[in-house]
Amino acid sequence: MPIINWSYNRSRFINTTLIWHNKLVDIAPRDFIKEINKTTGLFTWTKQKRIQNLLTKQLAHPEKYTWKQLWSNLKTNGTTTSFKESKNRSFRIKLLHDELPTLDRLTIRMPYLYSGNNSCRTCTKEPETRSHLLTCIELEHLNAQAWTTTMEKLRKRTLNLINTDKRINKAHNDTNKKANNQNDHNSIDALINYLTKTIFYKQENRLDFVLGLIQEDFVIKLRDFLGKGRTSSTRAHSLLCKTSVTFQKNFQKITWNTRCNITVETDKILGISSKIKRSPGQAHKGNGKKIQRKTRSPNKKSKPNAEQIKDDPKIKEILYNFIERGTKWLGLR
Numbered sequence: 001m002p003i004i005n006w007s008y009n010r011s012r013f014i015n016t017t018l019i020w021h022n023k024l025v026d027i028a029p030r031d032f033i034k035e036i037n038k039t040t041g042l043f044t045w046t047k048q049k050r051i052q053n054l055l056t057k058q059l060a061h062p063e064k065y066t067w068k069q070l071w072s073n074l075k076t077n078g079t080t081t082s083f084k085e086s087k088n089r090s091f092r093i094k095l096l097h098d099e100l101p102t103l104d105r106l107t108i109r110m111p112y113l114y115s116g117n118n119s120c121r122t123c124t125k126e127p128e129t130r131s132h133l134l135t136c137i138e139l140e141h142l143n144a145q146a147w148t149t150t151m152e153k154l155r156k157r158t159l160n161l162i163n164t165d166k167r168i169n170k171a172h173n174d175t176n177k178k179a180n181n182q183n184d185h186n187s188i189d190a191l192i193n194y195l196t197k198t199i200f201y202k203q204e205n206r207l208d209f210v211l212g213l214i215q216e217d218f219v220i221k222l223r224d225f226l227g228k229g230r231t232s233s234t235r236a237h238s239l240l241c242k243t244s245v246t247f248q249k250n251f252q253k254i255t256w257n258t259r260c261n262i263t264v265e266t267d268k269i270l271g272i273s274s275k276i277k278r279s280p281g282q283a284h285k286g287n288g289k290k291i292q293r294k295t296r297s298p299n300k301k302s303k304p305n306a307e308q309i310k311d312d313p314k315i316k317e318i319l320y321n322f323i324e325r326g327t328k329w330l331g332l333r
């Protein structure tokens, strides 16, 4: 057998170090460059006027929120695609960016059909906006139904968790089983009451929750409920994320779909057919008016320059924090 000689390993000697804006980067360059790209991309997104308006409070105090669910709502789940999944995803993206065809948005998109005609079709009191759909008095029974269904699902999931724990620990015996189960139900009731009071009954929290923005306070509350163990935090987090997704789905299925059916019916009465919506010329046939479509002039770019973004002091601060402490901005993974 010949003797194998390992060749001299030169990679031990690092002759150069990466410096970024006078800051020594002592982490893998590959990871760092990935982080730069992610952060600049995300920063460009948050710089948009609409995101600044929609998420003012959240961007001012990003540490109060768990951002993971919001990002995963925008991603496709796994590698499989289906018509249903793509429809749900499109709903989630439109909901977050306030691009659902609510009447306030339609007034901007099709002023010749909807201007002066954008009040909520069910209460007829206020303009129909994204947040109005979650707070409209006439739709409240539907939202409440969506919430109750969501809470029932949460109850099942929490009970499953508790029971799995018990099976693992074998801490219970048969004589106490009944009493234990009753206790579990009572404490889950208390938890559901707390979530209903703090999320469902508070307007802005209700909107955040349906978007997938979960406050750290709620995670902590649920973690304390699940026990002090190390896994509790992760579990509480994943349980709340699942609950938020369920609520969003129920909102889409119950409130949004009902609202759409009502709108289609009233549009019919008002003479706004889907044919007119598709071809704007139809709406003005006969009255001689010409439709002026707003086109954006190519000179007026609303998109910020990539170089400007990269030199923004805020980005530097975010990336310095990442180099020094490994903290990630807005929890993006």
Ligand SMILES: [Zn+2]
Pocket (backbone or CB within 6 Å): 120, 121, 122, 123, 124, 125, 126, 132, 136, 137, 138, 139
């Ligand atoms: Zn209304």
